[in-house]
Amino acid sequence: MTTIRVLEANVSGNKHSMFNASFLKMLSIMPHRGELVFYSEETHKQCIQSFLEKDGDNTIEKINFSKINIVDKGRFYLPFKILFEIWNVSKIFFKFRKDDYLLILTSISQASNFAIKIIKMFFPNTKMIFVIHGELEFLKKHAEQPFMLKMWGWFLKYSFKVKTDNKTFYLVLGDVIKNNMKRYNIVDLNKVLTIDHPCLYNGKTKSIDNSSSVLKIGAIGVASEQKKSQFIFDIGDKIIEKNKSDIQVEIIGKILPNVYKYLRPGVIYSKENIMLDQQTFDNKIADLDFSLFFYDNTYYELCASGAFFDALNHEIPMLGLKNDFFEYYFQKYGSMGYLFNTVDELITFLMSYNKSNDNKYNSFIDNMRMAKKKLAIDNLVISFEAKLLQNELLGK
Template sequence: MIKLISNEKGVYMIVIADLWMCDKNHVPFNAAMVKILQGVFKTEKISFFGEKKHIDNIRSFIGSDGNISYHEVSQIKGGKIKHVIRELLALYNLLKLVAFCKKKNVKLLVLLYMYPPSHYIFELFRKYFFQNQKIIIVLHGEVGWINEKEVKHRKICGCLLKSALELKKKDKNLKYITLGEVIMQNIVLNMDIQKELLISIDHPYIYSPIPSRLPSFKPLSLASIGTADLTRNAHLIFEVGQKYKEYVDVGLLKLEIIGPMNPDIGKYANKYVAYCKTNEKLSRLEYENKIAEIDYVLFFRDNNQYTMRASGAFFDAIQFEKPIIAIKNDYFEYYFKRFGNIGYLCENIENLYRTIDYILKNKPLAEYHEQLNNIRRAKENLAITHIERDLKNKLVI
């Protein structure tokens, strides 16, 4: 366990920062991480650095501030060319952190997210600017880009991230958090990185009780949740719509995308799947209300996408107690083995069709009860109190 002690009254001992995310992005994850770190370091003072709206959303998400203070940084929303501006702002904010850490005698810096280019630059120069701090960096979905073969900017980012992670063979002041045991195993298999640098925890999520709901199967309601884009194979829901269009037309089946739909799957859209045409994120309340009304959640990612990346939407399904119908991948298979029948894992899209056929025909209510019970058990086992204890035991730097 890290022991951080200072005799100087009022010193901020720990800094948590997300210098990239804006507004609602990553709020459930970052809020959960803040709660976990507050629990791990109950007696320490904590400062959180982030964009103003992002901070506001986190504070409303977790409620009481406790032993934490907040500090605003400049950041903008947007993609493509704005990525360059966002990276420059992130690097500028890192320099501000250098000054803050030195002035306040900070002992631990936790970076909740880093985009690969700034991550690479950070690793190159970290020893010059953060000599006296222990560093924890959370690895997100971009780590999966190290095997990217098609999208150019992801190939570049994957190379930069791989280089960053392989720079340090041993470092007593550095740890990376991976969001799942299977992800850590696959990182070790795919990179020249020392396993001692890695910590595995379950994806943090603040779970809450929800009203009990059983499906009527009239109609059977299936949805893809979270961001819908090609990297998630979300375009396949439109193939499902095309195949089952007769069922949709007569009201026996309802298909929906709950969350923003990226332009890269717009060409696949059809009238058999409901989706948000504005490409804007739903409010959290709208998102939750829509998920509450569905019967099952659909996931289409296979092992090309899920060998080294977690799924926040998977944990949304657990929170809202929705059984899962998914193409098999290492990540989902790990949790199905761990918690039992929480839905249906399908070898391929044809097997997924057979699963939908089975549900339409049999309306398996008894099996649905079993799935709900296992999902509720998963919620208990994945609670942040358990993750807090797990992280506390592993956090030896």
């Protein structure tokens, strides 16, 4: 049977660790696979193993872990990062060029993506999947887009123009993203596989407490202008203006520099501004009444939201702006919170909200529990393996 080699050449430490752990768990239970090997930097491996140990089911024993070296920090790290990514992929190409295996790149820089596709031309028998996260958004032009993102968009655009063989595919996280790709003529959609964002739903259940006098809402994950995170401070302003001591709003995650200029009182956030450890992150999310999202289609038309699945995992109903991604899942599994056309509508709703009078809140949690069952890894693996077999990326 076909060996699956999964390479994380782009990140270290805790970055992408929940996705990669969930993805590996899914691959580990595929009936029609051979050996499963995961290549990553050492601290990333430790994060993955920690997630899988907590999940149980002896998944770690089904995976062979292999250490690689990457560069992702330092003053002038970027050229070295790209070179190391290309080197780590090329080593696998050369070493296993005579073997039957599927290489899955869980994330890769855009410049490396371009170079790797050129190199891949010399290894036409290698089966390969590029997992696409939020980088498709780089292809869209935004007036406020920084130079670096424009440059990554250029590399990504031309990497898609590199002709690939019939054994090279892309994987996007959701049918809604593949459908939206039609608007941009990015790539032959026959080369695009889809899967819902895998998540290790770990049995967390929301304990409903209507006795608390404080409504706790929070934005989950890294705060950035791309996510429109600055609007959370408009809520803080209104809380101060209306003297709403019964509403507490918090950023649960690191704040990127492009949000610094918006920082104001009324919102709780970490002054140390460091990545939270997983336990603290989970505890803060579990304490929320609502999760808060300002994503719109400006940046979330071609991008899945990991924070959406964090909220789903913890069964925290959502307050957010309407966008294709959220509306797709709300329509598929039922409403899991309130969606609004504008930030002003969201703020107006919050200022008059009374949880004890909300007869929809419990139904949101019920819908989230149903969605978690339908999106469980045991279900995702069935459709994903079928797609791999159909495209001859796995051999029975």
